[in-house]
Amino acid sequence: MILSAFTPQHANGQKRYFAVKPVEYLEDGRNLHFPVFYNNPANAATTSKINQQLQLSELELLKGFQTKNIFERINYNNGTIYGGKWQMTYDLFTNNNRLLSLGFDESSSGMTTAYWTRYYNFNAGNGDLIQLSDLFTPAGFKLFKSLAIKKSVRAFKEQIHAAGEPDSVWQDVIRYIGEYVTEDFYIKGNSIILNGDNRLSKNQKGWDMIVKFGLSSFGGYLNQYGRCVFGLTNQPIAQYRSVSLPQLFTGKIDKYPILFILRSSNYHDCEGVYCYQKYGRGISMQGDMVNGQIKLDEYDSDFNTKAHITGRASPDSVTGTWAKSPKGQSFRLLVYRK
Numbered sequence: 306m307i308l309s310a311f312t313p314q315h316a317n318g319q320k321r322y323f324a325v326k327p328v329e330y331l332e333d334g335r336n337l338h339f340p341v342f343y344n345n346p347a348n349a350a351t352t353s354k355i356n357q358q359l360q361l362s363e364l365e366l367l368k369g370f371q372t373k374n375i376f377e378r379i380n381y382n383n384g385t386i387y388g389g390k391w392q393m394t395y396d397l398f399t400n401n402n403r404l405l406s407l408g409f410d411e412s413s414s415g416m417t418t419a420y421w422t423r424y425y426n427f428n429a430g431n432g433d434l435i436q437l438s439d440l441f442t443p444a445g446f447k448l449f450k451s452l453a454i455k456k457s458v459r460a461f462k463e464q465i466h467a468a469g470e471p472d473s474v475w476q477d478v479i480r481y482i483g484e485y486v487t488e489d490f491y492i493k494g495n496s497i498i499l500n501g502d503n504r505l506s507k508n509q510k511g512w513d514m515i516v517k518f519g520l521s522s523f524g525g526y527l528n529q530y531g532r533c534v535f536g537l538t539n540q541p542i543a544q545y546r547s548v549s550l551p552q553l554f555t556g557k558i559d560k561y562p563i564l565f566i567l568r569s570s571n572y573h574d575c576e577g578v579y580c581y582q583k584y585g586r587g588i589s590m591q592g593d594m595v596n597g598q599i600k601l602d603e604y605d606s607d608f609n610t611k612a613h614i615t616g617r618a619s620p621d622s623v624t625g626t627w628a629k630s631p632k633g634q635s636f637r638l639l640v641y642r643k
Contacts, residue, residue: 321400322429323352330376337376337393340407341368351543354432354643355405358553359425361566361578361587363393363409370585378587388415398493403542404534405429406492408500420510421503424491430543432553432643437487437497439547440534445526452523453486457501457516464512478504495520495535546642548620556640558627565640567618569594577601577614590614599625614638 323342330337340359344352360367365378379390391414399406405427412420426435438446458479465475472479481504489500501514520535530545532538551568558581565579575594578587590612592601597619603612612633616625621642628635 321397322402323355323400323405325397325400328375330374330380333380335376335380335391337380337390338395339364339375339393340395340397342405351430351432354553355427357564357643358427358432358434358566361553361564361580362425362551363423365578365587365589367564367580367585388413391418398491398498401429403429403536404435404492408491417507419507422489422500424489424500426490426492428542428545428547430541431546433545433547434552435534435547436549437490439545439549440528440531441523441526442528445523445528449518449523449526450487453499453516453518454483456518457482457486457499457514460516461501461512461514478509492534497523550618550620552620553643554623554640555643556623556638558638559636563640564643565623567594567599567623575599575601594618599623602630 323344326341326343328339328341342352342356357367360375363379364375366375368375371377376390376393381389390411392412393409395407395409397405397407406425408422408424410420410422412418427433428435437449441449461475461479461482462472465472482501485504486499486501489503491498491500497518499516499518501516502510505512505514524532524535524537527535527537529538529540533540533542533545551566554565554567555563556565557563558579562582563579564582565577567575567577569575575592577590577592577599579590580587588603590601590603592599592614594600597617599614599616599618601614602610603614605611610630612630613628614625615628616623616638623638623640625638626635627638
């Protein structure tokens with residue numbers, strides 16, 4: 306088992322912009338911790354947006370809609386090979402008036418155990434979820450990604466060579482580092498930290514996959530948004546909007562208000578989770594997205610299709626239809642960036 310590098314709640318000694326109230330579940334051998342953020346009334350909409358994105362993504366449940374505890378949707382064995390979440394700890398890396406950066410170290414346990422990390426970097430002024438590409442000029446991002454691939458691959462090869470392992474044994478990992486090197490990141494101080502640990506299978510874990518880049522190595526590649534995030538300009542951070550998925554959307558299925566998160570995964574795959582705001586309980590969907598066209602399916606406990614979402618997605622909106630399966634009535638779906 307890989308020991309967690311995270312602790313339940315830290316803010317690295319900095320003055321917190323968002324106040325944090327941790328919630329936890331420590332029964333039945335589970336070790337689950339989660340942050341709920343608070344701020345002054347003037348920033349209530351941003352704080353609510355961040356909480357909704359985190360809770361719907363990680364807990365499949367909005368605070369206030371639980372029956373017993375906020376972890377009840379994720380801490381039980383759901384009958385799949387991976388079961389429910391067994392460990393969830395978090396760390397706050399940056400918590401200021403420009404950026405909220407945090408990460409989760411998680412595991413699940415069913416017929417087998419899985420380990421992964423997940424990072425979130427939020428615009429503290431408007432609650433947008435930031436992807437690295439949002440912070441660079443198009444040309445600058447290509448240069449940074451090239452730098453990141455070279456440094457990450459070199460660091461990994463140094464470790465396997467020191468252990469007497471040939472490159473040929475690790476070609477898939479080396480390729481995945483190159484393809485997905487900028488996906489898992491957090492920002493701390495004036496540094497961007499990449500973590501390639503999710504590129505490793507359970508049996509491959511144990512290598513140090515953390516690679517750090519100081520501002521001096523990428524500052525010249527940043528756009529105005531990135532310069533603001535790193536404190537190089539004094540512009541209000543709220544004026545900058547991210548143009549990448551995933552993001553939190555709000556809107557309706559027919560006349561019923563919903564929240565909806567759409568995120569792309571490997572290749573053309575994508576995932577979604579939505580909840581009716583009346584009930585606050587997440588519904589997961591899986592499918593594909595090709596040239597902005599999405600097809601998502603919702604499954605029951607026996608993996609039969611329960612419902613479909615089809616339509617067109619952009620970082621600003623999703624328009625389409627929701628329909629029950631099989632051959633159920635369809636309803637209009639329309640959601641916009643929150």
